[in-house]
Amino acid sequence: MRIGFDLGGTKMLAAVLDDDRGIVARNKSKTTGIDNDGIFEQIQETIAGLLDKAGLSKKDIESVGIAAPGPIDMATGTILSTPNLGLKDFALSARLGDELGCPVYLENDVNAGLWGEFVSGVAQDHRHVIGIFPGTGIGGGIIMNGELFRGKNGSAGEIGHITVQSDGRRCGCGNHGCLETVASKTAIARDLALLAMNGQSPVLAEAGATDIKLVKSGLIKKALDAEDFGVAEVIDQAAYFLGIGMASMVNTFDPEMIVLGGGLIEKLGSRFTDIAARTMRERSMPRLVADVAVVEAELGDDAAVVGAADLADREHGGGVGAT
Amino acid sequence: MRIGFDLGGTKMLAAVLDDDRGIVARNKSKTTGIDNDGIFEQIQETIAGLLDKAGLSKKDIESVGIAAPGPIDMATGTILSTPNLGLKDFALSARLGDELGCPVYLENDVNAGLWGEFVSGVAQDHRHVIGIFPGTGIGGGIIMNGELFRGKNGSAGEIGHITVQSDGRRCGCGNHGCLETVASKTAIARDLALLAMNGQSPVLAEAGATDIKLVKSGLIKKALDAEDFGVAEVIDQAAYFLGIGMASMVNTFDPEMIVLGGGLIEKLGSRFTDIAARTMRERSMPRLVADVAVVEAELGDDAAVVGAADLADREHGGGVGAT
Numbered sequence: 001m002r003i004g005f006d007l008g009g010t011k012m013l014a015a016v017l018d019d020d021r022g023i024v025a026r027n028k029s030k031t032t033g034i035d036n037d038g039i040f041e042q043i044q045e046t047i048a049g050l051l052d053k054a055g056l057s058k059k060d061i062e063s064v065g066i067a068a069p070g071p072i073d074m075a076t077g078t079i080l081s082t083p084n085l086g087l088k089d090f091a092l093s094a095r096l097g098d099e100l101g102c103p104v105y106l107e108n109d110v111n112a113g114l115w116g117e118f119v120s121g122v123a124q125d126h127r128h129v130i131g132i133f134p135g136t137g138i139g140g141g142i143i144m145n146g147e148l149f150r151g152k153n154g155s156a157g158e159i160g161h162i163t164v165q166s167d168g169r170r171c172g173c174g175n176h177g178c179l180e181t182v183a184s185k186t187a188i189a190r191d192l193a194l195l196a197m198n199g200q201s202p203v204l205a206e207a208g209a210t211d212i213k214l215v216k217s218g219l220i221k222k223a224l225d226a227e228d229f230g231v232a233e234v235i236d237q238a239a240y241f242l243g244i245g246m247a248s249m250v251n252t253f254d255p256e257m258i259v260l261g262g263g264l265i266e267k268l269g270s271r272f273t274d275i276a277a278r279t280m281r282e283r284s285m286p287r288l289v290a291d292v293a294v295v296e297a298e299l300g301d302d303a304a305v306v307g308a309a310d311l312a313d314r315e316h317g318g319g320v321g322a323t
Numbered sequence: 324m325r326i327g328f329d330l331g332g333t334k335m336l337a338a339v340l341d342d343d344r345g346i347v348a349r350n351k352s353k354t355t356g357i358d359n360d361g362i363f364e365q366i367q368e369t370i371a372g373l374l375d376k377a378g379l380s381k382k383d384i385e386s387v388g389i390a391a392p393g394p395i396d397m398a399t400g401t402i403l404s405t406p407n408l409g410l411k412d413f414a415l416s417a418r419l420g421d422e423l424g425c426p427v428y429l430e431n432d433v434n435a436g437l438w439g440e441f442v443s444g445v446a447q448d449h450r451h452v453i454g455i456f457p458g459t460g461i462g463g464g465i466i467m468n469g470e471l472f473r474g475k476n477g478s479a480g481e482i483g484h485i486t487v488q489s490d491g492r493r494c495g496c497g498n499h500g501c502l503e504t505v506a507s508k509t510a511i512a513r514d515l516a517l518l519a520m521n522g523q524s525p526v527l528a529e530a531g532a533t534d535i536k537l538v539k540s541g542l543i544k545k546a547l548d549a550e551d552f553g554v555a556e557v558i559d560q561a562a563y564f565l566g567i568g569m570a571s572m573v574n575t576f577d578p579e580m581i582v583l584g585g586g587l588i589e590k591l592g593s594r595f596t597d598i599a600a601r602t603m604r605e606r607s608m609p610r611l612v613a614d615v616a617v618v619e620a621e622l623g624d625d626a627a628v629v630g631a632a633d634l635a636d637r638e639h640g641g642g643v644g645a646t
Contacts, residue, residue, distance in 0.1 A: 071610060128475045140575070144472070151467070151577020152451045155611050162571035163606065164489050166505075166564065175570065175606040182489075241489065247498065248485035252463070252575065254474020283486065283498040287394060288478050 001056060003047065003064045004309030006109065006301070007031075009084050012042065014050040015305045021120045023302060025054035034086040040095060047100070064104045065312030066092060067112035067304035074154045077106040105312035109304050110157070111148050113297070114141035116307030117259055121299040128255040131297070132159055133262040134242060137172075138180040142253065148311075160184065164244050183242040185264040189215035191234040192223065201228035217267040224268070239272045243279025250284040250292055261297030269296065324379060326370065326387045327632030329432065329624070330354075332407050335365065337373040338628045344443045346625060348377035357409040363418060370423070387427045388635030389415060390435035390627035397477045400429040428635035432627050433480070434471050436620070437464035439630030440582055444622040451578045454620075455482055456585040457565060460495075461503040465576065471634075483507065487567050506565040508587040512538035514557040515546065524551035540590040547591070562595045566602025573607040573615055584620030592619065 001024075006013040008031060015026040027050035033039035047064075051057060070082035077093020097104040107115070114123070114131035123129045127146045133139035140159025142149040149156050160180035161173050168177020181187060193212045196204035203223040209215045223231045246258055258280070260273050277294035284292070297303060324347075329336040331354060338349040350373035356362035370387075374380060393405035400416020420427040430438070437446070437454035446452045450469045456462035463482025465472035472479050483503035484496050491500020504510060516535045519527035526546040532538045546554045569581055581603070583596050600617035607615075620626060 142575075144467075144474070149467070151611075152579045153577050153611060155608075156575060156577035158574040158608055158611065161574040161608055162485065163487055163567050166487050166567050173608050175608075244486050244489050248571065249575070251481040251484040252465075252479060252572070254476050254479035256475045285478075285481055285484055285496050285498075288474075288476060288481065 001054070001060050002062055002309045002313055003050070004305035004307075004312075005043070005047070005064060005066045006112075006304040006308065007039070007043065007066055007068045007085075008109070009069065012046045013301060013305055014046045015302070015309070016050060016054045016056065017306065017309045021306055021310060023305070025050060026305075027053055031085070036087055036090045039085060039087060039090070040092070043092075043096065044099060058100050058102075061100055061102045063102055063309075063312040063316045064096065064100065065112070065308030065310065066096075066104060066106050067109040067308040068092070068106060069109050071155060072106055072108055074106070074150075077104065079106070103312065103316040105308070105315045107308050107311050108141075110139035110141045112305075112307035112311065113139075113261065113299075113303040114143060114259065114307065115148060115311055116299050116303035116305070117261070117297050118143055118307070119310045120306050121303060122295050122297060123257055123259055126256045128253070129257045129259060130159070130246075130249050130253060130255045131259045131261065132242070132246065132249075133260075133297075134180075134184050134238075134264050135262045136184065136186050138184050138245075139262070144253065144255075159245060159249060162245055162248055164241060164248075179241065179245040183238045183245060185217060185220075185262075186212070188220060188234055188238045188264070192220065192231065195228070195230050195234070200230050202226070203228050204231075217263040220264070221267040224271070235268065235272065236275055239275035240279050242272075243276040244283055246276060246280040246294070247283035247289070250280060250289050254288055255292060257293045257295060259295055259297050261303070265296055266300065324377070324383050325385055325632045325636055326373070327628035327630075327635075328366070328370070328387060328389045329435075329627040329631065330362070330366065330389055330391045330408075331432070332392065335369045336624060336628055337369045338625070338632070339373060339377045339379065340629065340632045344629055344633060346628070348373060349628075350376055354408070359410055359413045362408060362410060362413070363415070366415075366419065367422065381423050381425075384423055384425045386425055386632075386635040386639045387419065387423060388435070388631030388633065389419075389427060389429050390432040390631040391415070391429060392432050394478060395429055395431055397429070397473075400427065402429070426635065426639040428631070428638045430631050430634050431464075433462035433464045435630040435634065436462075436584065436622075436626040437466060437582065437630065438471060438634055439622050439626035439628070440584070440620050441466055441630070442633050443629050444626060445618050445620060446580055446582055449579045451576070452580045452582060453482070453572050453576060453578045454582045454584065455565070455569065455572075456583075456620075457503075457507050457561075457587050458585045459507065459509050461507050461568075462585070467576065467578075482568060482572060485568055485571055487564060487571070502564065502568040506561045506568060508540060508543075508585075509535070511543060511557055511561045511587070512536075515543065515554065518551070518553050518557070523553050525549070526551050527554075540586040543587070544590040547594070558591065558595065559598055562598035563602050565595075566599040567606055569599060569603040569617070570606035570612070573603060573612050577611055578615060580616040580618060582618055582620050584626070588619055589623065
């Protein structure tokens with residue numbers, strides 16, 4: 001049996017997968033740890049709980065694949081730095097491998113999620129796929145020739161940090177006018193919080209959403225459905241900018257498919273993705289964009305778990321066939 | 324012996340290469356043909372002249388590699404469309420292969436030039452290299468994991484058409500604010516022609532350079548050296564925008580090296596590339612850009628010939644060792 005594990009900032013999800021990448025058991029917990037040791041202990045507990053539920057023991061595990069945020073040293077399976085989890089130089093593969101007595105493979109969560117969609121979800125049967133996940137920032141993953149595209153440091157795919165407005169807002173990365181300054185969920189939240197402040201959106205004002213932190217995807221959808229003043233325009237503009245970024249990706253990578261995913265996309269659906277796709281088509285080179293499919297991710301929270309487990313299995317010579 | 328051939332809009336360059344990719348003979352001609360048949364005839368003549376000079380006959384040729392502008396169908400060796408040469412659905416590989424009795428390999432000229440730098444020039448001993456060539460447009464080539472990066476249609480690398488100004492000028496491709504609208508030689512020529520018009524640059528005015536076509540790289544350098552009003556600012560701004568585009572490439576591809584080349588770069592040198600590199604460093608994610616080298620191409624006009632010959636040799640199983 002294989003285990004997939006998604007180490008998220010708010011929750012952890014562990015799952016047991018069968019040979020067909022089907023999830024046969026899962027265990028979820030709220031992320032509470034705030035440093036290497038605290039997080040490690042909680043990962044152990046979550047896996048122990050999973051094994052209990054599945055009626056398995058440590059020796060039944062062939063491999064573990066972990067999807068984790070932040071820059072990762074792939075060679076050593078180390079999470080280099082993840083401020084919001086308090087992790088620093090966290091040698092998770094080695095530590096958990098020692099504990100469980102099996103190989104532990106660590107992958108960036110965005111790559112793992114896109115890989116899940118590639119092997120079991122909406123991107124099956126494609127070889128050139130770009131994944132874009134607008135959230136707090138904008139996560140990006142790239143599969144070319146059927147493989148994760150990594151670059152020199154294993155950090156390729158920072159699609160949120162392509163410049164779309166050369167004189168735009170300062171970005172957290174130091175640049176100005178990055179895609180994520182105008183097309184992330186955070187960018188939408190920032191603009192909607194002002195509508196709440198100005199009393200223009202009753203739904204947002206009632207939710208106390210002058211606090212950007214409170215503008216979550218569900219609330220954005222609710223304000224949109226209520227047709228509160230200005231809400232649709234803020235959302236449509238973010239989708240438009242996302243489409244501009246997608247066009248730059250089409251022109252440089254020549255992909256078959258762009259997968260859009262994450263909580264914001266799940267809530268807003270085609271209202272958001274249609275504008276992004278139309279803008280992309282208007283702004284890409286015609287001969288490159290003609291048959292590029294734009295689709296919504298379909299595996300939701302399972303994508304990263306499925307992807308991480310599959311990558312671990314491939315890395316450590318398991319039995320799942322090549323796609 | 325192998326032949327490399329660069330089919331350019333103004334000239335053709337044919338060369339015989341030895342086993343170490345050294346050029347042992349060359350023949351140049353002015354491009355005068357204006358359709359498939361006219362160009363084909365001229366290619367034949369240029370190769371015949373080359374063989375004469377080298378004291379070789381057709382049967383000595385093992386393979387021919389041709390670097391050509393425009394979108395190419397790699398599977399059939401066909402130039403699909405090149406308006407400025409009047410070419411359309413030009414099955415050059417098949418036609419010339421029949422004529423010469425050897426395999427003829429066709430490659431996009433930008434890719435061929437970057438490949439030349441990769442196997443014999445400034446990018447040797449690297450595996451992740453991006454080439455950017457600001458000219459009439461901005462050509463882009465990408466080598467990842469030691470291979471040309473092609474994408475689904477073989478058209479990846481249209482770096483000139485990433486958006487850097489979402490509300491920018493209309494581009495020939497249909498988009499707005501593409502990199503080449505602000506950082507190509509043509510963009511510089513457009514802005515300098517206005518300085519000539521306004522009488523602000525004596526050097527440009529004297530050269531009749533209110534006509535954009537007359538603003539060539541050599542003249543740009545001359546106006547810069549004369550410290551004519553506004554010239555430096557136009558050039559520096561283009562270099563700055565190039566750096567913004569380079570930063571987007573660093574963040575998405577995570578390369579080791581960016582090679583800048585073409586006539587404009589050759590004339591302006593570090594005056595141009597230093598500003599581009601500094602801007603790139605300021606606007607890329609720090610952990611990605613830390614050790615990215617920015618270098619000027621060194622093979623000049625030979626790059627495409629060397630690259631095309633080498634690609635033909637690899638494709639057709641010749642004797643040059645892998646890099």
